[in-house]
Amino acid sequence: MKIQTVLLSTVAATLTLALAQGGALPKLAVKPTYRVCFNQSEMDNPWRLAQTKSMQDEAKRLGWTLIFTNANGSAAKQVSDVRSCIAQRVDAIFLTPREQKPLTPIVLEAKRAGIPLFVIDRTVDETVAKPGQDFVAFIGSDFYDEGRRAAEWLVKQTKGQAKIIELQGSTGSSPAIDRQKGFADYIRKYPGIKIVASQTGNFTRDEGRKVMEALIQAHPEATAVYAHNDEMALGAITALETAGRKPGKDITLVSIDGQKSALNAIIAGKLGATVECNPRFGVKAFQTLKDYAAGKKIAPRLVNEDRFFDVTNARQMLNSAF
Template sequence: MTSITRRTILLAASALGAVGLTAGIAFADLPVLAKKDTYKVGFAQTESNNPWRIAQTESMQAKAKELGFQLVYTDAAGSAAKQVADVNSMIAQGVDLIFLAPREEKPLIPAVMAAKKAGIPVILLDRNVDQSLAKAGEDYITFIGSDFIDEGKRMAEWLVKNKPDGAKIIELEGTTGSSPANDRKKGFDEALAGMAGFEIVASQTGDFARDKGRQVAEALLQAHPDANVIYAHNDEMAMGAIAALEAAGKVPGKDVLVLSIDGGKEAVQAVVDGKIAAVVECNPRFGPKAFETMARYAAGEAIEPWVKNIDAFYDPSNAKDEVANAY
């Protein structure tokens, strides 16, 4: 049994007026996904060098196994070029749908377009692509992920509330060109813009990696010894920053507040231990929502362009109670 045709969606949309018609045309541009009992599905992961990525992969694999689907899994090992090649390999293998966690916003556009041309629908997970070059509902089904701008904003708001006298901040950015790095910076920086006493004294990429985060934090702490806050775009860099602070003879949580995003068990425990001040969660357990969205699409539903994940927040008020629930 095949899914509802795009012509049916167009006819239904036309009855809803101009707004519905526009949505129907965009949906009609996408490849069809037949409704079947089982599927061969691709999952193009960006890397597996940190707990967040490992948790995401395990969630996707567990859900595929539960459903009885064949999952073609690849690991790009941090290379956008390899990830494009991985998607092309999935296309050649004739998968029914591709889940793609794009390493960077622009370099993965050719992969998205190649899948569309081959008639294979794509769902983006956790990172988006450049919206001026590819659009949800036209070139891929949807983006499933967190509100990265809001994550940065929530962290800035917590900082202002809990350190009202101001701060000199070192910002450890994620992978250059990736949507979480771009947006976590945007949300945080804009929320602090014009706030008296709050100054970002240095901002540099640590590539979402623990060791690089440590190295960058060491250099920036030497250049800015008066910095009293480190805002890291993920837990790995936050843990690296803690190591850098301790090596410099500073006490994390006392001499310098460390702020993080992701919410892995190690980081939440560090909140309990007083080494991290606060963490915004970025939930990596994508399996259930990813495959549910795929099923909705196969059933002919028009999918919203952004399927949002809801993320928790950890600080000393709740970390001890929540650490067991962290990934």
């Protein structure tokens, strides 16, 4: 009887998943204003603060009601936050997934509830929930290309000879996965470029500093650092200086995000370069929702264009950074 119950539960779960994945996307009526949810993953760094402000500012400009939630770095809380939005019967949901796999089922739940959902910034597991089919669209940067561009700059800067410490983003998040892969795929062609250590710093300055303190002691031979975001790079600079190293002189750093403090570090000669990851989603996200409601065809992937900052343009671009 117990085995039969388990089998029936498995069949039910499979049927539920199949129903969620089948059928058309939920419709959205054209209205002068909308009541929408924005489910943020955390608010512990300048990038997240800038992204949230962009969404809030645009909602205010349009006169929309924006229900904001902060998962505080917890995928489980974010699932609960989205469920709360579904229960409130909002018009639409904007989700920045903390991690890919834990947030995928809730995307399908929103579809079953008839609420259009837009995945922004980070992706979910698209082998299970597909953009244009199970949610309206993904809006964000090309994380793989960000990693590739960082690698391309580092290879040129070091003339193809470097021993790299890699500070990875939050484990299981799409930017960490794709930035690692884009970087690794590019440097594979250069035998003089080696990653000697790789560890997560969870996208935070303090953890980046702590991880770098340990890794530079274990790998004093390192000549370069690749950080998945600026906050970890800035933490790494502090740790390196404490260890007696000279960032920008005896060790080369490259990172991703393009925040103002990183551009200041480039101007100071400590950070070599940063690939922008544009956090200003508000205008594009809400316009995409309006276009969807109007019946316009929405591409399943809307990719932001990101700039590149180094010593040649950091000073000129400083005021346009977040």
